[in-house]
Amino acid sequence: MSEKIKIVFIGLGNMGAPMAANLVKKGFDVTVFDLNQEAVANLVAQGANQIDSLSELPENTQLVISMLPAGAHVRNVYLGEQDNGLFPKLASGSLVIDCSTIAATDARELAEAAAKHGIAFLDAPVSGGTAGAAAGTLSFIVGGSAEDFERAKPVLEAMGKNIFHAGSHGAGQVAKICNNMLLGILMAGTSEAIALGVKNGLDAKVLSDIMSKSSGGNWVLNVYNPYPGVMENAPAGRGYQNGFMAALMLKDLNLARSLAESCGSDTPMGEQALAQYNRFVETHEGQLDFSAIIDLYEPGLVK
Numbered sequence: 001m002s003e004k005i006k007i008v009f010i011g012l013g014n015m016g017a018p019m020a021a022n023l024v025k026k027g028f029d030v031t032v033f034d035l036n037q038e039a040v041a042n043l044v045a046q047g048a049n050q051i052d053s054l055s056e057l058p059e060n061t062q063l064v065i066s067m068l069p070a071g072a073h074v075r076n077v078y079l080g081e082q083d084n085g086l087f088p089k090l091a092s093g094s095l096v097i098d099c100s101t102i103a104a105t106d107a108r109e110l111a112e113a114a115a116k117h118g119i120a121f122l123d124a125p126v127s128g129g130t131a132g133a134a135a136g137t138l139s140f141i142v143g144g145s146a147e148d149f150e151r152a153k154p155v156l157e158a159m160g161k162n163i164f165h166a167g168s169h170g171a172g173q174v175a176k177i178c179n180n181m182l183l184g185i186l187m188a189g190t191s192e193a194i195a196l197g198v199k200n201g202l203d204a205k206v207l208s209d210i211m212s213k214s215s216g217g218n219w220v221l222n223v224y225n226p227y228p229g230v231m232e233n234a235p236a237g238r239g240y241q242n243g244f245m246a247a248l249m250l251k252d253l254n255l256a257r258s259l260a261e262s263c264g265s266d267t268p269m270g271e272q273a274l275a276q277y278n279r280f281v282e283t284h285e286g287q288l289d290f291s292a293i294i295d296l297y298e299p300g301l302v303k
């Protein structure tokens with residue numbers, strides 16, 4: 001793929017905005033679309049073009065990337081009511097890369113629907129958080145054909161560091177959901193461990209340093225500490241804003257439950273994390289970063 005390729009990027013939220021900005025910085029021709037006009041204006045100020053509806057696709061659009069909250073939004077954009085869906089508007093031979101975290105069953109259905117129009121589809125959910133999106137160091141976990149994976153790779157490399165081919169359509173989503181079920185478990189468990197230590201007189205940073213270099217060490221302790229004051233760059237250092245919303249973690253834990261039910265897999269720890277995030281979203285703002293779950297175990301940390 002040449003750098004002159006025309007990309008339409010849909011969904012400029014906490015993740016999509018920095019991802020699209022990296023494509024612009026790397027010299028791609030990027031046109032953006034979002035329902036939020038402020039998000040669009042921010043990208044235009046960085047050098048992107050804009051469209052006001054999905055009916056206004058630039059001529060010769062060859063590649064569409066989406067980064068939307070959930071399966072319903074993705075279905076709506078490609079198949080559904082929104083401007084009658086994008087698939088019929090794209091030229092045969094185009095490539096669609098959906099980076100949202102959605103059900104593997106939705107991803108497979110979208111791939112089938114795309115194929116009817118001669119369009120290649122990849123599910124390519126990401127890991128690495130908003131910091132990884134800004135730094136261009138995301139992991140992409142891709143499901144689809146090997147040929148389409150190779151075609152997408154140069155564009156994904158402009159936004160990420162580790163580009164994995166998980167398998168055929170839907171495999172990217174299965175891997176992502178397994179990862180996020182584990183992340184939900186780790187965040188809840190790490191949060192309760194820190195809260196327990198603090199209640200027993202330990203300093204949160206001292207305890208976190210000890211655990212991160214001991215057998216309890218994990219990604220949450222290394223880069224995403226949930227306790228305010230321990231890590232300046234983590235969402236806990238900015239009032240749990242502009243991160244990975246707890247409501248989206250709850251969505252992912254529900255996706256994990258559905259996946260487990262569909263194959264009869266036993267996921268008791270995933271169920272416990274789901275119960276914890278349900279409790280959090282019932283009692284707090286779902287917009288807060290998912291690390292704010294620590295407020296369940298040490299009430300008062302979220303202001």
Ligand code: NAD
Pocket residue numbers: 010011012013014015016033034035036039067068069070073076077082099100101102126127128129130243244245248
């Ligand atoms: P977000 O809510 O911040 O952003 C979503 C954006 O999509 C918003 O700007 C919204 O206006 C836009 N949007 C919604 N419906 C639309 C439509 N029909 N047409 C056009 N635009 C529309 O969410 P996010 O945090 O950027 O997450 C996006 C996806 O990435 C989710 O599936 C999430 O699970 C996944 N994810 C998030 C993180 C993270 O750290 N935030 C990390 C990995 C994966």
